[in-house]
Amino acid sequence: MTRYHSRRSFLVAGSTLAAGLVATLRPLAAQSAPVKIGIIGSGRQGGAIGLLWAKAGHEVFFSSRNPQNLKELVAQAGPKARAGLPDQAAAFGEVVLIAVPYGALPQVGRDYAAQLRGKIVIDVGNPRVDRDGEVGKDGLARGTGVTSKEHLPGARLVRALNALSYLQVTKEAHRAGEKLGIPIASDDQAAIAMTVRLVTDAGFDPVVVGGLARAREFDAGTPVYVKGLTAAQLKVALKLP
Ligand SMILES: NC(=O)c1ccc[n+]([C@@H]2O[C@H](COP(=O)([O-])OP(=O)(O)OC[C@H]3O[C@@H](n4cnc5c(N)ncnc54)[C@H](OP(=O)(O)O)[C@@H]3O)[C@@H](O)[C@H]2O)c1
Secondary structure: OOHHHHHHHHHHHHHHHHHHHHHHHHHHHHHHOOOEEEEEOOOHHHHHHHHHHHHOOOEEEEEOOOHHHHHHHHHHHOOOOEEEOHHHHHHHOOEEEEOOOHHHHHHHHHHOHHHHOOOEEEEOOOOOHHHHHHHHHHHHHHOHHHHHHHHOOOOEEEEEOOOOOHHHHHHHOOOOOOOEEEEEEEOOHHHHHHHHHHHHHHOOEEEEEEOHHHHHHHOOOOOOOOOOOEHHHHHHHOOOO
8 A cells, every 4th residue: 555545544534533523423512502492471480490491501582472571581581582472482492381371271272383383392381270261170180191282282292390389490490419300291202302401401300200191190289299309209209110
């Protein structure tokens, strides 16, 4: 082999190695890239969770039917945060958090169906009979994994971040020692992986419970609901390995 050929093979091998390294690092970089998150319902729960994600470096689009009311929240969330109408938030997010009164979920699902189709949608709503009427009654009876899926057809639905109060969200995020556990249910594995990442970024310990059918195990009124359990305690309570 001539000197030219051995130098050329060295260069080819070098560039192949570099290409391999880039291919390996690309998914890692993508993992740490900020996520575009739209929030429908930026009240107590949606506002508190959105703030944590903004502080973790994600791009958060808060929304309200009266977005002028969100100036203070956006200022608190920092320069990458913004606010607009719910359809704009739904269109913006690669992930959309829905935190509206449960009775409004069918209308939200209908009105923003086009923007939500194919997206990861984390629904944190909890049905209540006094506030949500028949929709709430139905959610409590059949479990939110089933009813939210019907209200949000076409979305890659995740149930998570519903079993803690907005005060726990604000006070317990990133706490020292064992973190608060957050149960997660979805039929979509990639949506679960994204939610695990976002729950971790928010300062909690994700606990994957299973498919949507199991979401009812951490619905409002269950023994684990707003109890402030760690991941280890949640696993025992929900009989997870
Ligand atoms: N608060 C908690 O501790 C807690 C904990 C876990 C789960 N949750 C659940 O999270 C959901 C929200 O509770 P919250 O306490 O955050 O309520 P909230 O403070 O009253 O905020 C609800 C937000 O939903 C928006 N909204 C209402 N109807 C809407 C509609 N038709 N379309 C679009 N947006 C609508 C309102 O926005 P605009 O009026 O500004 O448009 C409002 O800011 C509920 O299902 C609740 O059960 C709450």
